[in-house]
Amino acid sequence: xxxxxxxxxxxxxxxxxxxxxxxxxxxxxxxxxxxxxxxxxxxxxxxxxxxxxxxxxxxxxxxxxxxxxxxxxxxxxxxxxxxxxxxxxxxxxxxxxxxxxxxxxxxxxxxxxxxxxxxxxxxxxxxxxxxxxxxxxxxxxxxxxxxxxxxxxxxxxxxxxxxxxxxxxxxxxxxxxxxxxxxxxxxxxxxxxxxxxxxxxxxxxxxxxxxxxxxxxxxxxxxxxxxxxxxxxxxxxxxxxxxxxxxxxxxxxxxxxxxxxxxxxxxxxxxxxxxxxxxxxxxxxxxxxxxxxxxxxxxxxxxxxxxxxxxxxxxxxxxxxxxxxxxxxxxxxxxxxxxxxxxxxxxxxxxxxxxxxxxxxxxxxxxxxxxxxxx
Numbered sequence: 001x002x003x004x005x006x007x008x009x010x011x012x013x014x015x016x017x018x019x020x021x022x023x024x025x026x027x028x029x030x031x032x033x034x035x036x037x038x039x040x041x042x043x044x045x046x047x048x049x050x051x052x053x054x055x056x057x058x059x060x061x062x063x064x065x066x067x068x069x070x071x072x073x074x075x076x077x078x079x080x081x082x083x084x085x086x087x088x089x090x091x092x093x094x095x096x097x098x099x100x101x102x103x104x105x106x107x108x109x110x111x112x113x114x115x116x117x118x119x120x121x122x123x124x125x126x127x128x129x130x131x132x133x134x135x136x137x138x139x140x141x142x143x144x145x146x147x148x149x150x151x152x153x154x155x156x157x158x159x160x161x162x163x164x165x166x167x168x169x170x171x172x173x174x175x176x177x178x179x180x181x182x183x184x185x186x187x188x189x190x191x192x193x194x195x196x197x198x199x200x201x202x203x204x205x206x207x208x209x210x211x212x213x214x215x216x217x218x219x220x221x222x223x224x225x226x227x228x229x230x231x232x233x234x235x236x237x238x239x240x241x242x243x244x245x246x247x248x249x250x251x252x253x254x255x256x257x258x259x260x261x262x263x264x265x266x267x268x269x270x271x272x273x274x275x276x277x278x279x280x281x282x283x284x285x286x287x288x289x290x291x292x293x294x295x296x297x298x299x300x301x302x303x304x305x306x307x308x309x310x311x312x313x314x315x316x317x318x319x320x321x322x323x324x325x326x327x328x329x330x331x332x333x334x335x336x337x338x339x340x341x342x343x344x345x346x347x348x349x350x351x352x353x354x355x356x357x358x359x360x361x362x363x364x365x366x367x368x369x370x371x372x373x374x375x
Contacts, residue, residue, distance in 0.1 A: 001047060003197070004160065005040035007190045011256050012036065052076065070099025070109035071317050072161030073197070073204050077110065082375070091334075092375060095120040097342070098319040098327060102132060104168040105198070107206045109319070111330035117375065118331060119367075122343035123279060123318045125351025135314025136169060142273055142310045143179045147244040151271030154307070156259045156286055158252035159191035161317050162278055164198050166248055167226045172212070174225050180244070185227045187235050187258050188250040192228045239265050252278050253286035260285075264298045270306040277315040282344075325354060328361060338364045339373065 012033035020030040050056055050066055058064045061083060066076035078094040093115040101108050112118050129135075146153050157163045163186055173179045186192060202213075229235055235258050238247060249259040263285075266272045280286035288296050290311050295302055319327065328338055338361060340348050348366045355364050 002040075002044050003190060003193045005043065006037050007159075009033070009035055009037035009040040014256070055081075067110040068107050069096050070101075070103065070106050071097040072099075073106065073164070073201060075099065075161075077112075079115075084375070090117075090375065091115045092117040092119070093331070095327065097121055097123075097317070098324065099317060100129070100132075100319055100323060102208075103317070104165050105205055105209045106165075107204065109327075111327055113331065114334050115331040116334055117337045117339070117373075118328065118335060119339045119341060120324070120327060121318070122324060122340045122348050122351045122366075124313075124316065124320045124347065125324055125340070125343050125354070126347040126349075127313070127320060128322045129316065129320030130314035132314065135312050136173075138310070138312050139169075139275070139277075139315065140173060140178050142275055142308075142312075143246065146271070146273040146308070147180050147182060149271040150244060151269065151273060151307075152241075152244060152266055153246040153273045153275055154259070154262050154266050155246065155248045155275045155277065156252055156254040156263075156289075157191070157248050157250065158278060158317075159188050159250040160194040162252060162315075163188065163191040163248055163250070164195055165315075165317070166277070167195070168209075168212075170246065171225055181225065182243070183227055183241070183245040184225060184248070185229060185238060185245060186248050187229045187238060187262070188248070189230055190257075191248070191250055192230055195228065235261070238262070253280050253284040254289065255284050255286070260298055263289075264301075264303065267296070267298070267303050267305050267307050270308075272307040274305075274307050274309045276309065276311040279313075279316060279318065321351065321354060324351065325358070328355060328364075329358060332358070332360045335362060337373070338362050340364050340366045 013036055016031060016033040023030065052066055052068055055063050055065045063081045065079050067079060069075040069077045075097060077096050080092040082090055084090050091114055093112040098121055099106060099109045143153055155166065157166060167184065167186060170184050174181050186195065247262050249262055250257040251259060254260065254263060263274065267274065274289055276286060276290045280290045285296060285298065289309055292309050294305050296305060340351065343351070352364050352366065355361055
């Protein structure tokens with residue numbers, strides 16, 4: 001939370017500078033950022049850490065605990081236990097972002113147990129994921145194609161979660177000879193800081209990762225063939241490298257951060273590949289690239305895309321449709337209410353249709369913004 005809030009505060013400050021520059025030209029008053037890096041730092045003493053499954057009475061009569069969500073390191077679903085007006089024990093389960101099974105580094109998500117109300121995400125409610133093995137094969141093919149052209153692979157990736165899983169996979173792929181031994185660069189201060197945190201919190205790793213560490217006699221995830229850059233000068237120097245390489249940079253939806261500079265410098269070269277590996281929100285640069293638009297604007301200037309675009313949905317950190325259905329069904333014997341959130345309307349509608357095949361479940365509710373429910 002610390003590194004993410006500080007980074008978000010930095011983005012707020014940077015964005016408002018750009019907005020205020022435009023507003024001044026229009027004779028409008030300056031606006032303030034929602035919060036700053038200083039605000040983020042001052043907020044941290046208010047946080048309290050809990051272990052998974054550690055129960056805490058948050059208000060009289062309501063006990064909370066966190067359980068593994070399997071989305072990123074430390075991600076959690078929230079379980080609230082309380083009693084209704086008649087004194088009957090009740091449980092509300094809030095999923096947060098639901099992860100996937102058998103993802104590198106992370107433990108599998110814990111499913112709802114004996115829950116009466118489940119509030120769950122439905123990001124990929126409209127589509128099952130291909131297997132991770134198939135997705136990795138696609139990734140390897142894209143890298144090989146690009147290397148044969150003498151190009152670079154540019155990967156917009158979320159700094160926390162996706163980047164660490166990718167470096168794990170790429171390090172293993174290079175060692176096994178699946179892809180050429182080319183430079184792999186993580187160019188995102190937040191991702192570098194997050195990777196440091198991953199190394200510190202090995203207690204959250206899954207068994208497969210512990211075996212990987214033991215086999216390679218590593219201290220945490222200290223990959224020998226991954227380059228981590230911190231300074232702006234190191235980032236700029238990557239533009240002078242003309243040989244094939246893989247650059248992983250934030251933000252994951254290509255809306256801010258160093259990825260914009262790498263896209264600007266590489267998008268008009270047909271040898272290169274832009275690899276989209278996660279869901280892209282509407283109206284973001286990442287979505288426009290995923291939709292393979294030829295002309296895109298970066299830093300206010302128009303660029304004609306010649307680089308190949310490859311989208312691999314199977315590498316997403318979010319659960320696909322099949323796992324989401326299993327998640328909803330896991331408390332079918334006690335479930336009274338199923339509320340869907342965090343999904344586009346089309347994905348939610350498709351998921352509701354799929355859930356209708358299970359009459360043992362209550363009719364799902366796709367929550368409106370600001371909608372309230374009584375427990």
